Amino acid sequence: MTYSKYCRNLSIIRQLFKSNSALISQWCKLNNQSCTTYTKFQVERNIVCSVSGNIIGGVAHWKSLTLLNCFDRLLKSQRRLRATHSAYTGSATAPVSDKEDEQEYNEYLREICAIPGMGQRVLVIQPDIKGGSRKYVLTTKELKLEETCTLVHTLPNWKVVSKKIVRTDFENTSEVFGSGNFEVLKNEITSSRNISAVVIGIDKLNGLQINTLQEAWGLPVYDRYTIVLQIFKDHAQSPEAKLQVALAEIPYVRSRLMLIHGGFQTEAAHIVGGVTPMTLDRRRMLLNRRESKLKKQLEALHSKRQEVRLLRCRNNVPTVAVVGYTNCGKTTLIKALTEDETLTPENKLFATLDVTAHQGLLASMMKVTYIDTVGFISDMPITLLDAFRATLEDALMADLVIHIHDASHPDRKLQIVSVHKTLENLLSEEKKKNVIEVYNKTDLLSPEEAALLDPSVIQISAVTGQGLAELGKAIEKGLLATTNHLKKVFRIPNNHQMLRWLQQEAAVNSITPDPRDSQYLIAEVIISHSAYGRFCSTFSRKK
Secondary structure, three states, rough: OOOOHHHHHEEEHHOOOOHHHHHEEEEHHHOOOOOHHHHHHHHHHHHHHHHHHHHHOOOOHHHHHHHHHHHHHHOOOHHHHHHHHHHHHOOOOOOHHHHHHHHHHHHHHHHHHHOOOOOEEEEEEEEEEOOOOOHHHOHHHHHHHHHHHHHHHHHEEEEEEEEEEEEEOOOOOOOOOOOHHHHHHHHHHOOOOOOOOEEEOOOOOOOHHHHHHHHHHHOOEEEEEHHHHHHHHHOOOOOHHHHHHHHHHHHHHHHHHHHHHHOOOOOHHHHOOOHHHHHHHHHHHHHHHHHHHHHHHHHHHHHHHHHHHHHHHHHHOOOOEEEEEEEOHHHHHHHHHOOOOOOOOOEEEEEEEOOEEEEEEEOOOOEEEEEEHHHHHOOHHHHHHHHOHHHHHHHOOOOOOEEEEEEOOHHHHHHHHHHHHHHHHHHOOOHOOEEEEEEEEEEOOOOOHHHHOOOOEOOOOOOOOOOHHHHHHHHHHHHHHOOOOEEEEEEOOOOHHHHHHHHHHEEEEEEEOOOOOOEEEEEEEEEHHHHHHHHHHOOOOOO
16 A cells, blocks of 8 residues: 555545544544654554544444544554565564554454444345255255344344345355345345344355445345354353464455455455555465464464373273254253253353363263363354364264254254264264264153154253153263273172272272172172273282
8 A cells, every 4th residue: 555545545534424524633633744653653543543433423334344444454554654665675674563463463354354343233134046955955944044043143232123035046146136136135225224234144155245245235244154253253262262263264364365366355445545465465474374373372272182181081081072053952961961050051052162071970970071062053164163173172082972952943954964964074983883862952842743753862851851861871871882991790798998999990880788698799880991900900800
């Protein structure tokens, strides 16, 4: 961006805010100061942000986003011009700091896929592709529309004010819809004062489609990918989850950069004079530096997670991963199985982004570690899944997997197939044999609906406790088959140290008097191969 373009941008600000004389006056004053030093430039930036904050509430939201993007672009031009000057003159430049990288990345992010924090009033449009979609043969357009609406409502202060299904066979064109429907939508959206954003129920729009729709409708347009990504960002609590979401964002941002390179730029990019080849190179380097940094930080956390996993292996505590579609009741089930009151299940999508471990006991007193996992969703972007793959290793390496189905959900069949498809890509052939299928939320079904469920699948309610005993038996049976644990019966003298040893090193299921000799006890035990070897060695018994 040249200095002359920087100066000409002032006229664009005037066009956007003709009635705000105070703001224009302040901008003129700042521009005349020429921003001679970077420190002074930062002070001026704070003044402008303060001034803009006083008038943002009185303008249309889309225009306010444009203004803020423009502010950030203009107020960083001093640094850009210095970098450009240094590049042409050969003068040395200071290394780019992490703080500068973060500021520039956030600026670029707002430019291409800004999700405002103040909430939106949303029109949700579900395209109905003519001829039907093989992709959604197990669902309906109405159910896909409802899922997209649920995703929108998961964002804080976002409200669906209108929703509709629109027929199209032009989903691959820049306008997504045919000319007739496109014109109807344009008139409806531009004439409505109750809509501040539009969400299209398509997994991922390309950059040309987003730009075309935004320019025609004068509102921000989002796809499901952007909404899911923002939900992940909002729900990420731990450092690891935040790093993983940040890493998942990079491929999306990089793809938008390539589209801009092809000539498709957002309104904010046009306002600041376009994207030059030098800007593109700088942004590529920025994304590469950020990606490398995130991977290194995640690798450090991954090493710690491996240490914890090895410790669990040494303790011979089997692991059970609980997986399923988002909001199917995974955390609620783990809370019921472990009686862990610290767990707080939430009735919202992607409430759990961290893979966490929780200790529990089966009825046989066998110790088990349950692994809670991030929920899946239909057509989950592979970049999101890849970013969480390191964390999911705890689940992928578990001795047993419980796949929870929400039996009460009208789109149950698609959800089950979606999770199976994801597990197909994640689990080894051996691990795929160790999956227990479970229907949850059966308490919400009528007797007629419950009768339609697959009888080979265990039916439970994590809330009422129905079916948990049967599930516990299935878990024990599965673990005995997949781990190095044995089910043994010992005849032990009364008050013998053998019993105390077994109680410390194994799971003692039951102790009953020997009916043939009251001086002995019969102990039913679940014990690992290694512990059984130590037992035989300690008490000189034959294996």
